[in-house]
Amino acid sequence: MHRTTIRRTLQVLGLIAAMATLAGCSAIQARREAQAQPPKEASVMPGSSSRNNTTPMESAFTCLAKSYGAVKVPVVSITVGDVKDYTGKYSQAEGNAITQGGSLMLYSALGKMGSAVRLQERFDTRIAELELAYADRRQLGDGKLHAVEAGKPQVPWVPYFGGSILRSDYYIVGGITEVNYNIQSRGAEFSVSSIGGKVRTFTMNVGVDLRIVDSRSLVVVKTVSMQKQITGTEVGAGIFRFFGTELLDVNMGSKNQEPLQLGVRTTIEHGLLELLGAVSGLNAQPCVDYALKGAHNAEKLQAAVDATTQPLLQAVGPAPAEPAPANKLVESAKVVDIAEATQNTPLPVPVNAAQNSGKAGANGSVSIGFEPNKSSLDGMAQQALAELGKGLAADRQKSVSIELLTRETENLPSAQRRQLAQERAKAVSDALVANGVQGSRIALEWLPDASSAIQRQGAGMQVVARLKVTEAKAGSGW
Numbered sequence: 257m258h259r260t261t262i263r264r265t266l267q268v269l270g271l272i273a274a275m276a277t278l279a280g281c282s283a284i285q286a287r288r289e290a291q292a293q294p295p296k297e298a299s300v301m302p303g304s305s306s307r308n309n310t311t312p313m314e315s316a317f318t319c320l321a322k323s324y325g326a327v328k329v330p331v332v333s334i335t336v337g338d339v340k341d342y343t344g345k346y347s348q349a350e351g352n353a354i355t356q357g358g359s360l361m362l363y364s365a366l367g368k369m370g371s372a373v374r375l376q377e378r379f380d381t382r383i384a385e386l387e388l389a390y391a392d393r394r395q396l397g398d399g400k401l402h403a404v405e406a407g408k409p410q411v412p413w414v415p416y417f418g419g420s421i422l423r424s425d426y427y428i429v430g431g432i433t434e435v436n437y438n439i440q441s442r443g444a445e446f447s448v449s450s451i452g453g454k455v456r457t458f459t460m461n462v463g464v465d466l467r468i469v470d471s472r473s474l475v476v477v478k479t480v481s482m483q484k485q486i487t488g489t490e491v492g493a494g495i496f497r498f499f500g501t502e503l504l505d506v507n508m509g510s511k512n513q514e515p516l517q518l519g520v521r522t523t524i525e526h527g528l529l530e531l532l533g534a535v536s537g538l539n540a541q542p543c544v545d546y547a548l549k550g551a552h553n554a555e556k557l558q559a560a561v562d563a564t565t566q567p568l569l570q571a572v573g574p575a576p577a578e579p580a581p582a583n584k585l586v587e588s589a590k591v592v593d594i595a596e597a598t599q600n601t602p603l604p605v606p607v608n609a610a611q612n613s614g615k616a617g618a619n620g621s622v623s624i625g626f627e628p629n630k631s632s633l634d635g636m637a638q639q640a641l642a643e644l645g646k647g648l649a650a651d652r653q654k655s656v657s658i659e660l661l662t663r664e665t666e667n668l669p670s671a672q673r674r675q676l677a678q679e680r681a682k683a684v685s686d687a688l689v690a691n692g693v694q695g696s697r698i699a700l701e702w703l704p705d706a707s708s709a710i711q712r713q714g715a716g717m718q719v720v721a722r723l724k725v726t727e728a729k730a731g732s733g734w
Contacts, residue, residue: 316525317525336378338429342431355517362528396416397412462520462523621659631680631683659721660719661719704721
């Protein structure tokens with residue numbers, strides 16, 4: 257009786273397993289038939305849909321981009337060089353153990369900063385170089401006719417005069433330098449009368465070394481060496497028993513491992529956050545902590561942004577809050593002395609045209625104010641330069657010095673500071689030329705360099721560049 261009961265029990269278990277298998281097959285078949293298939297074509301089993309390839313650092317990039325906007329960090333141009341696999345791990349069966357696409361991962365990570373950085377291509381420029389070669393041979397067209405010289409027929413090829421490729425401020429290079437298998441493993445296994453189970457875990461790690469380099473000077477601004485541990489688990493249970501002439505053999509279990517290449521991507525992204533923090537003066541660690549702690553909300557995000565921007569704000573100090581004297585008009589922290597504008601400058605620059613930008617400074621020079629980290633002229637400055645340009649065009653024998661000012665809280669690395677000063681000087685020169693001043697009369701007197709100290713002027717202002725408009729006979733060129 258006992259043996260018969262066991263046999264029946266085994267038959268029932270086998271029947272249940274068979275029914276489960278058939279149910280699974282029918283479900284798969286139903287999914288296959290849900291898709292319209294051409295005649296005589298094998299069905300394709302659908303899987304999961306594609307999605308964005310997110311990592312644990314996703315929200316850290318959101319936090320850092322918001323921090324860039326909070327302190328108005330100037331937009332810098334960044335590109336990526338080669339990020340190779342230097343581990344040398346390779347197997348005949350599976351090929352390279354580590355991804356060969358480190359540079360592509362870095363490009364994708366930079367794209368998560370949105371408009372906070374300007375991403376430029378340097379990794380694969382073959383198509384661009386080919387089209388430039390076509391343009392140089394007058395073979396590249398866009399379907400339109402172009403006028404190359406006045407009085408001559410238009411041509412179908414695109415004229416190219418150079419300068420269309422923008423230079424970069426920084427580039428990032430490095431490599432994947434470590435993959436260490438089985439740093440630690442442990443487990444347990446038990447069995448009683450061929451019935452038992454097991455559990456195992458193991459840990460490995462990957463390492464990445466990156467650096468960000470100033471494109472002009474080739475000075476290495478920051479280096480980072482990051483590593484990440486990757487864990488795998490295995491759980492299983494089984495029965496192997498003879499019941500008389502009947503054998504019962506059942507094994508169940510599961511294996512899980514964090515994706516190795518996702519670990520590499522996460523490590524690269526963490527390193528990038530550190531590099532971006534270095535070139536902007538921000539502390540990226542609060543954003544990283546915010547991303548890793550989870551439970552994200554607007555309040556915690558703002559707290560992380562405040563902690564990220566705090567070192568930079570402490571370095572530059574708070575914006576000056578001194579009230580302007582009664583004889584001065586102030587807008588956006590740019591000060592104009594009305595008495596000096598009327599007494600020391602004989603040029604027709606009416607005070608009511610621009611209440612702050614473009615008026616005479618303390619030394620008799622005309623001052624043009626810029627917002628921190630910006631090179632564009634606001635409406636007030638444009639109107640003042642229009643009046644100044646008309647006065648200089650009407651009196652060609654007049655000369656005047658022009659000082660370009662901004663808040664003293666603007667604190668940039670020397671290369672960015674000089675580049676921004678050049679852009680500001682160009683904007684002022686273009687505005688004067690547009691209002692009738694000969695370009696040959698405009699000379700650049702001073703630009704900051706790596707050794708230049710900040711030249712403060714007035715309440716909370718600093719001089720960022722100086723121009724001079726000379727007499728027409730001087731013939732100074734821009």
